[in-house]
Amino acid sequence: MIRPSNSLLARAPVVLRRSFSTGIPRRNDHLPTTNSPIITKLDFFNSVTGNDTQIPTYRLLDGVGKPLDGAQLPEIDEAFAHRLYSNMQLLPTLDNVLYNVQRQGKISFYMTAHGEEATIVGSAAALDMQDEVLGQYREMGVLLWRGFTLDSVMAQCFGNEEDTSGKGRQMPVHFGSPEHHFHTISSPLATQIPQAAGVAYALRRSPTRRSKNIAACFFGEGAASEGDFHAGLMLASTIPSPALFIARNNGFAISTPSTEQYNGDGIASRGPGYGIDTLRVDGNDVLAVISAIREARKRCLEQGRAVLVEAMTYRVGHHSTSDDSFAYRARSEVEDRKRIDNPITRFRLFMESRGWWNNDAETELKARLKADVMKAFKRAETMKRAELGELFTDVYGGQEPWNIKEQRQELSRLVKKYGTIWEPWQKELSKFRNNGQDLMK
Amino acid sequence: MVSRLALSRLAPVLNVARSSASAAARRNIRPARSYATSSDGEQHSMTVRDALNVAMEEEMLRDETVFILGEEVARYNGAYKVTKGLMDKFGEKRVVDTPITEMGFAGIAVGAALQGLRPICEFMTFNFAMQAIDQIVNSAGKTYYMSGGNVPCPVVFRGPNGAAAGVGAQHSQDYAAWYGSVPGLKVVSPWSAEDCKGLLKAAIRDPNPVVFLENEMMYGISFPMSAEAMSDNFLLPIGKCKVEREGTDVTLVGHSKMVGHCMEAAEALAKEGIKAEVINLRSIRPLDIDTIIKSVKKTNRLVIVEGGWPGFGVGSEICAQIVESEAFDYLDAPVERVTGADVPTPYATVLENLSFPDTPVIVKVAKRALYRTN
Numbered sequence: 011m012i013r014p015s016n017s018l019l020a021r022a023p024v025v026l027r028r029s030f031s032t033g034i035p036r037r038n039d040h041l042p043t044t045n046s047p048i049i050t051k052l053d054f055f056n057s058v059t060g061n062d063t064q065i066p067t068y069r070l071l072d073g074v075g076k077p078l079d080g081a082q083l084p085e086i087d088e089a090f091a092h093r094l095y096s097n098m099q100l101l102p103t104l105d106n107v108l109y110n111v112q113r114q115g116k117i118s119f120y121m122t123a124h125g126e127e128a129t130i131v132g133s134a135a136a137l138d139m140q141d142e143v144l145g146q147y148r149e150m151g152v153l154l155w156r157g158f159t160l161d162s163v164m165a166q167c168f169g170n171e172e173d174t175s176g177k178g179r180q181m182p183v184h185f186g187s188p189e190h191h192f193h194t195i196s197s198p199l200a201t202q203i204p205q206a207a208g209v210a211y212a213l214r215r216s217p218t219r220r221s222k223n224i225a226a227c228f229f230g231e232g233a234a235s236e237g238d239f240h241a242g243l244m245l246a247s248t249i250p251s252p253a254l255f256i257a258r259n260n261g262f263a264i265s266t267p268s269t270e271q272y273n274g275d276g277i278a279s280r281g282p283g284y285g286i287d288t289l290r291v292d293g294n295d296v297l298a299v300i301s302a303i304r305e306a307r308k309r310c311l312e313q314g315r316a317v318l319v320e321a322m323t324y325r326v327g328h329h330s331t332s333d334d335s336f337a338y339r340a341r342s343e344v345e346d347r348k349r350i351d352n353p354i355t356r357f358r359l360f361m362e363s364r365g366w367w368n369n370d371a372e373t374e375l376k377a378r379l380k381a382d383v384m385k386a387f388k389r390a391e392t393m394k395r396a397e398l399g400e401l402f403t404d405v406y407g408g409q410e411p412w413n414i415k416e417q418r419q420e421l422s423r424l425v426k427k428y429g430t431i432w433e434p435w436q437k438e439l440s441k442f443r444n445n446g447q448d449l450m451k
Numbered sequence: 452m453v454s455r456l457a458l459s460r461l462a463p464v465l466n467v468a469r470s471s472a473s474a475a476a477r478r479n480i481r482p483a484r485s486y487a488t489s490s491d492g493e494q495h496s497m498t499v500r501d502a503l504n505v506a507m508e509e510e511m512l513r514d515e516t517v518f519i520l521g522e523e524v525a526r527y528n529g530a531y532k533v534t535k536g537l538m539d540k541f542g543e544k545r546v547v548d549t550p551i552t553e554m555g556f557a558g559i560a561v562g563a564a565l566q567g568l569r570p571i572c573e574f575m576t577f578n579f580a581m582q583a584i585d586q587i588v589n590s591a592g593k594t595y596y597m598s599g600g601n602v603p604c605p606v607v608f609r610g611p612n613g614a615a616a617g618v619g620a621q622h623s624q625d626y627a628a629w630y631g632s633v634p635g636l637k638v639v640s641p642w643s644a645e646d647c648k649g650l651l652k653a654a655i656r657d658p659n660p661v662v663f664l665e666n667e668m669m670y671g672i673s674f675p676m677s678a679e680a681m682s683d684n685f686l687l688p689i690g691k692c693k694v695e696r697e698g699t700d701v702t703l704v705g706h707s708k709m710v711g712h713c714m715e716a717a718e719a720l721a722k723e724g725i726k727a728e729v730i731n732l733r734s735i736r737p738l739d740i741d742t743i744i745k746s747v748k749k750t751n752r753l754v755i756v757e758g759g760w761p762g763f764g765v766g767s768e769i770c771a772q773i774v775e776s777e778a779f780d781y782l783d784a785p786v787e788r789v790t791g792a793d794v795p796t797p798y799a800t801v802l803e804n805l806s807f808p809d810t811p812v813i814v815k816v817a818k819r820a821l822y823r824t825n
Contacts, residue, residue: 174601179596186597193602194598196589201558205558205565208561212562237582241554245550405595406659407595407658411736
């Protein structure tokens, strides 16, 4: 890897010799500003592997959960495997319920993680619980792994009075929880990528967290086309910071297939361009994801620098509830992928081969998860919204400016005037905690 | 250093293109500041550039979490030398040179603020910050609200704003109205050295994202500084304007460089027996409309002066708020706006000079508001 600061010094004598030389430059000479060797052959290249092959993909288990020859599995015991598996199964259970809840019009929006369970849960399992996570929007599994409850998930999606992510101010799946070291999801794509470099910089500056924690940043291969991706990786590289960039290459950016998203070798090929250690991993192999992220995290901390991991997976679900993916891909393609490259099935087969899992356990788990999710859903559905006056809080920290006060006073005046005597307003106010009383004082 | 200069895009050109007056002022950068040891009664003065520099230095001494980042802020001392000497004092960890990508280093600043630091993000000019406007508006401005008050974002975005001299349409615009329309952001547009010091220190301590709009043409200008303003605990409240000159006949409201023109205009009007009151806005958001209302009720006439475009501007907003307020009943003449011409800023000097308000035009409009044509 080229490191301009020290390489310049090392090259100084070479530069001198060249400038006085009158002959043809020797093969081992360099230009004054790089370590690039001089050659006399026109040698265009378009591959980071150097031999025109694609970047390889790291994998440990084959499609039926059998370890590949020479694969070094991460150390996991039966209890940990159960935890991984139940978290992977929880995602589709929750997704199916909330997807249908959206279809019934009870929430405005939802995004499923079907097909990407191994990438999300495997990454979560490999990270430290205190590592700062900056997600894109499809990383609810990381929060659940860290103990974010189903009630909290429902509260956010319904925007009810228990919503600790944002008091009902954000669209569904825009979670955030400082307690779980999970940064608030932001809708504009890829803004979290340069921010992750800043979070990692702050961690490096913190005496208590330096060398202990990293910033882990998730994004899709579509988001990697945004300028923020390039800016973020370059800055994390030039202002070194322990940021781990995890690209979920799920094949689609809404309707745009990854074949139209880039003409190069995926996202991984860009890492070396920014001087960043990079790995491509089979994102549907949860054990490979765990090993990859563990090692990437270790490098982040040891070198104090950014690392990029591209997890190859497949988005089985639609992009979001605003999308019908069968308009741009065949239903059979999706069904095939679900059957032959299913991350959950693959890991279940692995567990069964170890004697850690069987049909009874599967039935019991699925029934339990479904019951838990339905219980949380039913509880959230009937809950009230936050107090009406919360509409105006948190626009600014510190002293509240007059324009915020004035708006609250105006609403308060109207609620006092009509809130107790006009039926449509009474009905509307009853949806809020304390029925709007906080503004009637 | 040669490559650093080459990378600095337009800044060296801007430096050369500037008027000789401000270049001369820059050469007078103090060898050492004397305020700490000065005796009582001594008259202090300071350039805007130094006031900004002192504000950052004092706040960095006071608070370990404050740091500066931007293009060539460290080794090159800033494209306009506003960060001069800070890298030597605080090291490269707290004065950070970044590659040229506004969306990237604004993103780093936002991320660091979300994680508990207090970044000062310098844009070489706010014209280039448009690349980063999503980070400023959507991330910095909204995260505190969207996170339900969980995650504050105490970041200062600062740099020169507004028209400079001879740098054409894409380097000569005023962003006060742009950022001023966004709830969640605070927007400051200082004029004098005292404004710059007190407001920048307040901006750095503020728990919210603050857009701090400086003016390149003002950097080299010296202003007197009160003993209070020289103290290292001098803060000015964001959201309050300052009555720079009291008067009874007409109210002139301006921000940034236009305050100076308003003061000159008031002086010229005084020679004709007209007592103009001059209000220095200082803050764009929150806007201190109360002080303007009070003044209009006294003078019954309002002229708003700005370097931005007329449409949907700071003047438009003030005019709207005045006619919506009780001050409307006190107006004896239509509210007047004196603004930049509604065209992309031309390069040629004669055209450029015609495009922005100057003292004579303010005098003329103030007299029109007083129904005086002579």
